[in-house]
Amino acid sequence: MHDLLRAGFSRLWRAPVFWLGVAVMACCGGLVCLNAYDGAQRGIVYFMGDLCRYHCIVTVFLPAVFCALFLGTEHEHGAIRNKLIAGKSRPAVYFSSLILTLAACLLMIGAYFVPVVIAGPFVTEGLGIGPGMLALVLGGELLMAAALCGLCTLGSMLISRKAILAVVLLLAVLAGLAMGGYLEGRLGEPEFYPGIMMTVDGELVDTSNMENPSYVRGRAREVYQFAADFLPTGQAVAYNLDMIVHPWRMCLFSLLILTASTAGGLLAFRRKDLK
Amino acid sequence: MEYVLQTVRLAKRYRQFNALDGLTMNVPRGAIYGLVGRNGAGKTTLIRLICGLQAPTAGMYVLYGRKHTDKDIDRSRRRMGAVVETPSIYLDMSAEDNLKQQYRVLGLPSFEGIAELLELVGLEDTGKKKARHFSLGMKQRLGIAVALAGDPDFLVLDEPVNGLDPQGIIEIRELILRLNRERQITVLISSHILDELSRLATHYGFIDGGHMVKEISAQELEAACRKCVRLTVTDAGALARVLDALGAEYKVLDSETADVYQKLNVSQLTLALAAQNCELLDIQERDESLESYFVSLVGGGRHA
Numbered sequence: 001m002h003d004l005l006r007a008g009f010s011r012l013w014r015a016p017v018f019w020l021g022v023a024v025m026a027c028c029g030g031l032v033c034l035n036a037y038d039g040a041q042r043g044i045v046y047f048m049g050d051l052c053r054y055h056c057i058v059t060v061f062l063p064a065v066f067c068a069l070f071l072g073t074e075h076e077h078g079a080i081r082n083k084l085i086a087g088k089s090r091p092a093v094y095f096s097s098l099i100l101t102l103a104a105c106l107l108m109i110g111a112y113f114v115p116v117v118i119a120g121p122f123v124t125e126g127l128g129i130g131p132g133m134l135a136l137v138l139g140g141e142l143l144m145a146a147a148l149c150g151l152c153t154l155g156s157m158l159i160s161r162k163a164i165l166a167v168v169l170l171l172a173v174l175a176g177l178a179m180g181g182y183l184e185g186r187l188g189e190p191e192f193y194p195g196i197m198m199t200v201d202g203e204l205v206d207t208s209n210m211e212n213p214s215y216v217r218g219r220a221r222e223v224y225q226f227a228a229d230f231l232p233t234g235q236a237v238a239y240n241l242d243m244i245v246h247p248w249r250m251c252l253f254s255l256l257i258l259t260a261s262t263a264g265g266l267l268a269f270r271r272k273d274l275k
Numbered sequence: 276m277e278y279v280l281q282t283v284r285l286a287k288r289y290r291q292f293n294a295l296d297g298l299t300m301n302v303p304r305g306a307i308y309g310l311v312g313r314n315g316a317g318k319t320t321l322i323r324l325i326c327g328l329q330a331p332t333a334g335m336y337v338l339y340g341r342k343h344t345d346k347d348i349d350r351s352r353r354r355m356g357a358v359v360e361t362p363s364i365y366l367d368m369s370a371e372d373n374l375k376q377q378y379r380v381l382g383l384p385s386f387e388g389i390a391e392l393l394e395l396v397g398l399e400d401t402g403k404k405k406a407r408h409f410s411l412g413m414k415q416r417l418g419i420a421v422a423l424a425g426d427p428d429f430l431v432l433d434e435p436v437n438g439l440d441p442q443g444i445i446e447i448r449e450l451i452l453r454l455n456r457e458r459q460i461t462v463l464i465s466s467h468i469l470d471e472l473s474r475l476a477t478h479y480g481f482i483d484g485g486h487m488v489k490e491i492s493a494q495e496l497e498a499a500c501r502k503c504v505r506l507t508v509t510d511a512g513a514l515a516r517v518l519d520a521l522g523a524e525y526k527v528l529d530s531e532t533a534d535v536y537q538k539l540n541v542s543q544l545t546l547a548l549a550a551q552n553c554e555l556l557d558i559q560e561r562d563e564s565l566e567s568y569f570v571s572l573v574g575g576g577r578h579a
Contacts, residue, residue: 003379007380077365078361078363078364079376081363084328085328085356085357085359086381087352273328273330274323
């Protein structure tokens with residue numbers, strides 16, 4: 001596998017999609033700092049903890065785009081055949097692709113943090129959360145990205161046509177984000193209406209004790225929360241909106257998705273008929 | 276005879292379709308083995324199996340003495356190079372970079388030999404030009420160069436001249452012949468361009484409907500396709516006596532016909548036969564090509 005990684009990284013350094021991802025993430029980091037600076041001018045307080053969360057929505061697209069364009073080329077150009085004909089085992093080909101995707105996404109996320117770490121301390125007022133919690137959130141974000149890398153690698157090893165792969169991965173991420181947004185939106189509904197509401201007749205009514213019918217209760221809430229914690233895109237929305245309820249559980253789910261998708265993908269790839 | 280590749284009742288089934296149906300073949304070391312068959316006969320499927328891209332449904336193959344189920348079959352596969360259907364190259368890289376990439380995949384310690392490989396396939400002057408801007412023939416030659424990285428001694432080429440112009444076909448043919456003669460590389464070529472294959476192959480395997488119809492060496496095929504005069508007479512025994520007396524090489528086919536493998540003086544023959552109370556009924560000059568031999572083996576009606 002060492003040879004495959006050597007070949008893969010050599011290709012990665014010259015891959016436009018990788019450098020584009022790095023540039024986009026670095027720009028995101030810069031924009032977030034600029035926004036925090038602008039906010040500070042208007043008296044809005046930002047913390048480093050906030051800046052460390054804002055990349056998650058963009059991050060979910062990284063594995064999908066990278067796998068579609070970088071790994072998809074392996075199938076389309078037939079390079080994956082060269083590896084197998086050269087005597088490399090299928091597990092080695094699969095693992096090297098996964099490691100490459102993980103490394104590329106990690107580096108792209110790293111590019112986001114370069115401006116944040118450099119400029120962040122000047123435009124924020126401290127961490128905002130404890131260092132332990134910050135480390136847990138950062139670890140969770142990376143694990144969420146890793147879970148998505150596992151799923152996207154699985155897709156790219158099983159779907160041979162690059163165009164179909166790109167469509168499938170991007171649609172899956174968009175659908176996942178929509179689902180995550182919906183779940184977090186429902187979970188974020190207040191249990192009671194806040195304060196005073198104006199009716200259509202213009203009357204002011206005290207609603208502070210009135211139950212919100214959109215609030216998800218009981219068993220349904222558990223299911224919604226489970227889905228939001230389980231889905232990597234649900235996690236991305238939660239991190240982004242600072243709606244983290246079960247940080248450890250989210251990390252565990254990400255690890256589970258990464259392991260299961262790799263095991264399943266490996267099994268399916270071993271049986272796949274390549275053309 | 277030592278064989279590089281042997282398949283035994285190899286089968287591959289895609290849902291309800293038998294792409295390979297108990298195919299048995301033997302590729303001798305040092306041969307240029309021409310795999311001949313119609314579109315859909317199973318040539319590419321066979322190549323995909325032996326390259327490890329797909330697994331057989333039944334049967335087995337032995338590559339350099341190792342069964343395909345052996346754990347160390349990868350070691351045998353390292354001795355082969357292949358171009359399956361389209362050349363497997365990165366279109367966004369130059370010829371040299373493509374070879375460097377394959378050298379890395381193979382784990383070769385240095386890039387020594389790349390210049391020689393590029394020269395061998397005639398791509399030494401392509402410089403930084405990306406493979407996407409190459410002609411079809413250049414891509415095909417680059418694909419062969421990539422397959423040759425690692426110095427294999429068994430090269431598998433699937434339809435290597437498909438879509439090439441006449442000049443490209445000649446270049447690929449000369450390259451294959453050089454590889455076989457100068458580097459002693461065993462070559463397995465699938466093609467349905469029979470005329471082209473007949474200029475290269477030392478052995479043939481005719482496949483149809485997923486199974487081997489006939490395996491034959493080029494010498495045997497030449498003998499089978501020799502120019503001859505087919506004579507139809509009233510008594511083949513009398514004809515044999517006359518031909519013996521004339522010292523002619525011949526083969527009696529039945530009680531009335533025989534093939535004679537040399538030019539004959541028809542007047543002399545007719546007189547000699549008349550003396551034996553035998554009439555000469557028909558004379559046909561026969562010149563069987565690889566194409567007609569293939570058609571006679573698998574039947575016409577569809578395209579080869």
